[in-house]
Ligand SMILES: [Fe+2]
């Protein structure tokens with residue numbers, strides 16, 4: 001097996017060619033920057049001599065054929081291989097409509113980017129000697145035709161087969177929805193649970209059985225590294241929302257056979273139309289966060305009455321931007337004790353109670 005390699009992750013690109021951009025006053029995503037931000041990242045990655053690039057879904061604004069076509073043409077020009085999986089925004093409908101491609105068409109756009117067998121929406125491929133990437137589809141449709149984040153049984157069975165025959169390889173899994181919680185009680189939170197894979201527990205069981213340690217996700221638009229009983233879920237924030245991050249990762253096997261993964265995160269600092277992208281985008285998010293914060297405060301565990309939620313919300317203007325940045329520590333000493341305590345739990349505090357800043361830059365010992 002190769003003992004050193006380097007790859008990058010760019011997530012939730014939400015590519016929107018100018019003629020496809022929706023005009024909606026409360027739009028949370030700064031899709032205006034999708035293409036210039038991506039170009040700036042690609043320029044950087046081209047200089048770094050990476051072995052491959054991973055895009056864990058939400059490649060497009062909302063599954064528009066023009067945006068998928070633009071992206072696949074752009075990726076075809078890159079000097080390194082790229083692999084994608086679909087996000088909920090890439091395949092929002094089972095049958096194509098005026099706006100979006102049909103679910104089954106997705107792999108045909110990305111035949112060169114993982115889907116060499118485009119009749120399936122998932123794949124396994126050897127990306128380097130002894131390194132296998134498994135791209136999973138987490139988008140399913142319930143009986144009413146509504147989109148849900150769930151891994152179907154067909155994929156779970158297939159995954160078991162692949163892992164059973166790939167025991168000598170390092171396995172990297174890429175899937176759009178989160179498989180380990182990145183926020184307190186994420187699986188049961190009325191707003192945050194939609195970012196988790198419905199049957200994450202089933203997938204984790206299979207991964208643990210075969211000692212798979214690395215899963216790369218997106219969807220939450222937050223920089224976070226979480227671990228559950230040996231499985232790391234490394235989720236990367238969105239290129240179109242604050243802090244416009246991307247990651248470069250370096251795998252290394254030392255002379256004792258120990259495997260290390262070094263993670264370094266970068267941010268897109270500016271694009272031509274937004275010279276102060278970091279400040280503008282942080283303000284953009286703060287300006288739009290009030291309704292979300294009020295709802296958040298009325299839900300468990302806070303359960304505040306609406307009036308109190310509306311009073312506290314302005315204090316939390318930058319709360320979500322700080323969550324999205326990763327490695328944040330929260331304290332609101334003037335809040336009621338119980339509320340203050342709940343907010344502290346959103347900080348980067350390890351189980352032992354001390355801060356643990358591993359979301360953006362860290363080195364993980366994989367074993
Ligand atoms: Fe997204």
Ligand SMILES: [Fe+2]
Pocket residue numbers: 058087088089176218219220
């Ligand atoms: Fe998503």
